[in-house]
Every structure is written in structure tokens, then in C-alpha cells.
Amino acid sequence: MKARNYLRLEYVGHRFRNDKETCHVLHDVNLTIGKGEIVSLVGHSGCGKSTLLHLIAGLEQPTQGVLLCAGKEITCPGRDRAIVFQNHNLLPWLSCFQNVYLAVERAFSRRRPAAQLKAMARHALSKVGLQEALDKYPGELSAGMRQRVGIARALAIEPSVLLMDEPFNALDTATRAQLQDELMALASSTDTTIVLATHDVDEAVILSDRIVLLSDGPASTIHDIVTVPLPRPRRRLDLLDDARYGSCRSAVLGFLHRKPEGAGPRTIAEGVRPRMGSDPGSKSATLTP
Numbered sequence: 001m002k003a004r005n006y007l008r009l010e011y012v013g014h015r016f017r018n019d020k021e022t023c024h025v026l027h028d029v030n031l032t033i034g035k036g037e038i039v040s041l042v043g044h045s046g047c048g049k050s051t052l053l054h055l056i057a058g059l060e061q062p063t064q065g066v067l068l069c070a071g072k073e074i075t076c077p078g079r080d081r082a083i084v085f086q087n088h089n090l091l092p093w094l095s096c097f098q099n100v101y102l103a104v105e106r107a108f109s110r111r112r113p114a115a116q117l118k119a120m121a122r123h124a125l126s127k128v129g130l131q132e133a134l135d136k137y138p139g140e141l142s143a144g145m146r147q148r149v150g151i152a153r154a155l156a157i158e159p160s161v162l163l164m165d166e167p168f169n170a171l172d173t174a175t176r177a178q179l180q181d182e183l184m185a186l187a188s189s190t191d192t193t194i195v196l197a198t199h200d201v202d203e204a205v206i207l208s209d210r211i212v213l214l215s216d217g218p219a220s221t222i223h224d225i226v227t228v229p230l231p232r233p234r235r236r237l238d239l240l241d242d243a244r245y246g247s248c249r250s251a252v253l254g255f256l257h258r259k260p261e262g263a264g265p266r267t268i269a270e271g272v273r274p275r276m277g278s279d280p281g282s283k284s285a286t287l288t289p
């Protein structure tokens with residue numbers, strides 16, 4: 001049976017501190033995500049989507065609450081969780097192949113022979129259509145190609161949780177759609193759990209089992225969760241006329257375009273909302289079209 005609470009976020013909060021000020025980014029985020037589930041994070045710029053992904057990746061430690069993956073507390077990065085960064089973070093002095101190989105070598109070097117690791121790196125690059133660009137350097141690639149190398153690097157280590165921070169935003173429409181379809185196929189064939197930050201409402205609806213709507217900061221939290229009841233496999237052209245698709249889309253757009261509550265700057269205390277939409281066991285205001 002699939003683990004329904006493979007990833008658990010309990011009362012997660014985060015503040016960035018420097019000498020002068022504290023920035024309260026996230027507050028009381030409660031969420032459980034199942035094995036093989038695809039969950040999107042949607043919210044206005046600066047609400048903390050990337051921060052939340054970095055916390056799940058173990059790149060940041062929460063200043064409040066706890067995160068668990070497969071029952072173990074997340075305290076550092078691990079091979080079970082790979083992240084595709086918003087700005088791809090490739091090493092400019094390494095070729096496409098070397099960038100991906102480095103990640104594979106770090107993840108598996110002690111357990112698999114070098115020839116197998118090289119094949120894994122090549123296979124990941126071919127999955128994103130870059131088999132002809134193995135020896136190119138990041139500086140020689142278009143923005144979309146760089147983004148695809150970042151995706152290949154994450155896929156290559158065969159993570160059980162794939163964290164993706166606006167992974168498709170530099171891609172043309174056709175490549176974006178192709179990679180989205182491949183991502184859905186990957187999730188269903190390998191049971192990979194995917195958490196994705198996106199500003200693209202259609203992308204969120206097409207890909208996701210659930211869409212987590214994050215309130216505006218400071219102290220952003222889960223405002224609501226939209227459940228997408230569309231069966232899989234999903235074919236984008238069939239979805240356009242599906243009333244359930246339209247309902248989910250409207251719910252997310254309605255959230256993004258709603259008027260800000262109250263006038264004037266919000267204090268941190270005002271940013272603390274009731275834990276609506278939180279998991280587990282909460283009365284999440286789920287959309288059922």
C-alpha cells in the first residue's frame with residue numbers, strides 16, 4: 001500500500017535572520033504528501049515557495065516545526081530528495097554530461113561501477129532531449145537547455161522525492177508540454193513524489209493531484225488546498241473541455257487575483273491564519289467540482 005504520509009510537514013515555520021532584521025517567511029505549514037503524489041505550490045512571488053522546497057531538500061533548517069521523509073526527520077540533503085533549482089545552478093566550468101555525472105557520482109559512487117554511472121548520466125540527458133549536447137558547456141546553451149540539464153541532474157539520481165522550483169519557465173510551449181507529460185509518466189511509473197513550485201495555473205492543474213495555495217507573506221501559510229479530481233493518465237487536449245479542469249483553474253485564479261485583505265502593511269501577527277487546509281486531519285477547504 002502506498003504511504004499516504006511519505007512527506008510530513010508539521011507546524012513548519014521559517015525566519016531568515018541577519019544582523020539587522022528578521023524576515024518571517026513561513027508559519028505553521030502543516031501538510032502530508034503521499035508516495036507518488038504530485039503537489040504544486042502556488043502563491044504570489046515572495047510567499048515562500050522556494051524556501052519551502054529548500055526546507056524539504058534539507059538545504060535550510062526550519063526555525064519552527066519539523067519535516068519528515070519516510071518517517072525520518074529531514075536534517076540535511078539526502079539522495080532520496082533531489083531539487084531542480086529555480087536558477088538551475090549548473091557549474092559553468094563543467095560540460096552538461098559532467099554536471100549530471102557529478103551528481104550521479106556523489107549519489108552512487110560507492111555502490112555502482114563508473115561505466116554504469118556514466119550510462120545513467122547519459123540516459124538522464126537523453127530523457128530531456130539533450131543527447132546531442134553532452135559536451136557543451138552551460139555558457140553555450142540556451143536558457144531552456146540549461147533548465148533541462150538541471151532537470152536531468154535531478155532525475156539522474158533516481159530520487160524518491162523530486163522537488164522542482166519553477167522548472168519549466170524558460171522552455172518553449174512544446175518542450176514544456178513534452179516535459180510535463182514525461183514528468184507525469186515518471187511519477188506514475190516510478191512512484192516518485194513530486195513537489196513543484198509554479199506560477200503557471202494550467203501547469204499546476206494538469207500536473208497535480210493537489211494544489212497548495214500559499215498566502216502572501218510575511219508569515220505565509222497554507223491558505224487552502226485544491227484537490228484536482230481528474231483521472232490519470234491526463235491528456236491536455238481532452239482536459240480543455242472538462243468542467244472539473246475549469247473549476248480547479250478558476251479556484252486557483254480566484255485565489256491569485258483576490259483583493260488583498262485589509263489596507264496597509266500587514267504585521268506578522270495578521271499573517272498568522274487558522275490552519276485551514278492543513279494536514280493531517282484538518283478540515284481542508286478542498287474543491288470538489
Ligand SMILES: Nc1ncnc2c1ncn2[C@@H]1O[C@H](COP(=O)(O)OP(=O)(O)OP(=O)(O)O)[C@@H](O)[C@H]1O
Pocket residue numbers: 016017023025043044045046047048049050051052086217
Ligand atoms: N537567504 C535568504 N535570506 C534572507 N531572506 C530570504 C532568503 N531567501 C529568501 N528570502 C526571503 O524570503 C521570502 C520568500 O522567498 P522565496 O524565494 O521563498 O519566495 P518565492 O515564493 O519562491 O518567490 P518567487 O515566486 O519570486 O520565486 C522573500 O521575502 C525573500 O526575500
Ligand SMILES: [Mg+2]
Pocket residue numbers: 049050051086165197
Ligand atoms: Mg521562488
